[in-house]
Amino acid sequence: MFMFQFVQQPANGMIDYFETKSQPITKAMVLKAYGVVRANKGGAGVDGMTWAELDANPRGYLYRLWNRLSSGSYFPPPVLQVEIPKKNGGVRPLGIPTLLDRIAQQVVRDHLEKQLEPLFHESSFGYRPRRSAHDAVAQSQRNCFNHDFAIDLDIQSYFDTIDHDLMMKALSHYCQDKWVLMYVERWLKADIMKGGKRTFRKRGTPQGGVISPLLSNLFLHVVFDGWMQKHHPEKPFDRYADDIIVHCKTERQAQFMLAQIRERMAACGLSLHPVKTRIVNLRGKSENRYPRKYDFLGFSLRPVMRETGGRRMLLPGTFVSGASKTSIRKKFRDMEIHKRRKPIALLARELNPVIEGIIQYFHKFWNAGMRPVWNQLNHRLLKWVKWEKGLYKYASLRWLRARYQENPGLFAHWKLVQP
Secondary structure (H helix, E strand, O other), X not given: OOOOOOOOOOOOOOOOOOOOOOOOOOHHHHHHHHHHHHHHOOOOOOOOOOHHHHHHOHHHHHHHHHHHHHHOOOOOOOEEEEEEEOXXXXXXXXXXXXXXXXXXXXXXXHHHHHHHHHHOOOOEXXXXXXXXXXXXXXHHHHHHHOOOXXXXXXXXXXXXXXXXXXXXXXXXXXXXXXXXXXXXXXXXOOOEEEOOEEEOOOEOOOEOEOOHHHHHHHHHHHHHHHHHHHHOOOOOEEEEOOEEEEEEOXXXXXXXXXXXXXXHHHHOOOOEOOOOOEEEEOOOOOOOOOOOOEEEOOEEEEEEEEXXXXXXXXXXXXXXXXXXXXXXXXXXXXXXXXXXOOOHHHHHHHHHHHHHHHHHHHOOOOOHHHHHHHHHHHHHHHHHHHHHHOOOHHHHHHHXXXXXXXXXXXXXXXXXXXX
């Protein structure tokens, strides 16, 4: 982390990192937040400020930020809104605060998270310390062993439809710090800048904000987690941000719970997607026909026939989803590997971080299902050999296999599927 000292030293020459003004925000809090946000990198907001510009004068920028935060005079600039493509088509709006605004949000998040984290439900996994998507998927599979039905919940445009008044009501219930409430309300109401046009936001919290994940977790803790714990404690669920799976034993239970949850969401200003929200029958008896699997965080959970104790039984299994495989294939296709004119060692150096990231996430539960993906990547490498070396198909294959014999770990996926 880039280290620096704030300007305006006191008369005795010592820097007071814990000095505060009207609001209990110290210089040390701003310094710590800067280190966290700096490590996460990220692009510029509406002011165009880059990390290079901020790092060129951290003393000045961060002192002014602390001065405004600690005096209560900080007002966030508009949030730059961009659209990013979804895996299943369409686009998702992403809000990009300025770098200094991200640091300001991190100051509040560090303070607020200490109060809220111990209160959150054990089945909430998203954006929480020491919890991961793999933990959520593993718990979801365990719940399937004792529950034949599941409800795959999809909250329609969740981040864009959070009611500000209800959010502030929930926050003020758990946090009595007036400075936290003041700044959170300002961030919720910060304008949006899209295509040069500035608009006022009446609902929602932008995806991309540093404090948004914590606020969205708090909102669903009140709307869903706490409500489930109070009224339906016998129904296990798995939640990662706004991705929720509820487990039931029978078809009637699932139908009843879906109706109850839909009513609860509507009372809190949210709505369930009419198509994506559905009941799933994993291995139970039912009067109606339902899907036999559900997708959760890039994985498909579905029943598979396994032999256990001399008997063949339908048991829950976790596999990489078809949508995830399609997305990975598209990622490699868009990289246009065959057009890169460079030595194979440099090509491997470029591709391996991507390959290793995919292996680390999607090979957590089952390896064999990814073989078609890695075989296709090998075909793309073969195409690169044809273009780079000017060889025909079989000569290219011999050349690539010779590189494999020389260095089986040249490409990370060669340890799983050789060319």
